[in-house]
Amino acid sequence: MNAAEDRLSQLMDAATCALDPPIEALLAGGERLGRARRRRRRMAVGAGTTAVVLFAGVGVAAGLRSTGPGGSYGAAGHTTARPSLSAGPLPASPEPTPSATLASSFPTPRGPRPGEVPINATAAVNILRQLVAKTWKFGSYLPSTPGSLLRVDVDDGNGIAQITVNVAAAANSGMDPADCAKQGLGTANESASPTSPPWTGGASPSGSAQAPPGSVAPNGSECFITQVDNGDTAMTEVLASPPSKVVIDRVIAYRADGIAVEITARNGDLKSIGGGVTRVRPPLDAMKWTYIALNPIWQLFVPAALVR
């Protein structure tokens, strides 16, 4: 390997060494699916064998009948057609999919109400406008792609920042789990437990919100979990990289209504995606982004007026 290859190898190691997948759940799920596969295979083999035996038995019977007194080829031919039905495809045995195994605890989000349409990038921008100060300026935004509903530049008066938003059904959102340990940032020390949903009293986040103490990495990155009494959970990360000066506030909220919302705010704009920053840190703070992500206004279906 040359130096670049060595470096890539080190980077991959460093990026994944702290991953802490749920091994027990994986083993249990793998074994359950494996048993189902084995059972299905045995049933298929058994059905095939049965069909062969039946076919042979009927063939023998037909032969006997055709050679016996009063036998007829027509009757035998008719009879031999019957077992082939049982050799057809068997009804599929119920086999849990891995996704279902791991994600079955999330409720199903509500369907569209009259006058509602699926959320898109325009609607996401309009919702975001409602949740931040009116003085914010919104720049051009990128259309939705899988895994990213919206990417938009915003300016709160202190420089441009890039915000990305994704909204999906929690059961198959594809987002990281709300678990600081799995993000390589250790276990959060404390969870904030607001007694009432944090958006109570207005759509805009409270100005006095403070991030609860969480696990802090040596470079200043931190992670904490917010749990709301209504069952909503959010993982909030502040990802800091001193060498590049990039700071990212990232929130993944799993709401009790079955909606998952991921918001990242970065201190750079769409043009500086490959690197470079436009301000010291993203606008607002991590806790306010958490409140914004937890706001129930984010839905899979939104009023049609929002997409215009």
Place this chain on the structure above:
Amino acid sequence: MGDRESTGPLQYHEFASARAGQLFRIAYLMCGDWHEAQDLVQTCLAKLYSSWHRIQKSESVDAYARKALLHTYLSHRRLRRSGEIPTAEFAEGRAPGDNPELRMVLTEALGTLPPRNRAVMVLRYLDDLSVEDVAGLLDTTPAAIKSICNRSLKQLRALLGDDRELLFQE
């Protein structure tokens, strides 16, 4: 037979417990998604479990596991290909020092590679397989793998920027 029945599951569990973590890491870098990586590993473990009596006799259960994971990943990709829209950019800045940012940057950059190339890069550089071993897993020639590695390295270098001190020191 009874003996094998009693020792088989135990050996499977030993193997699966020891290797699930690494299989997950490979799967995660291949697909870039926590939940999909879990799906891939579970499906791979299910394939191992259902055929354990046959494959435990083979020389390399590890190779079988990697191959099962690789094929599961590639077939997942094939099924999802029509829904995937490649984008020219990746979301977050470079941050090689710390794992979460590095993970984001790496998975985004790897995500721009075609699935087969992504798999080659992960097997070669995360799992430290030789060019010949990767070629064997993908039923292709070592020369083809070398070519994929060279092209993908170039692409990753272009994507990850020109901060040579932090990424791709030469």
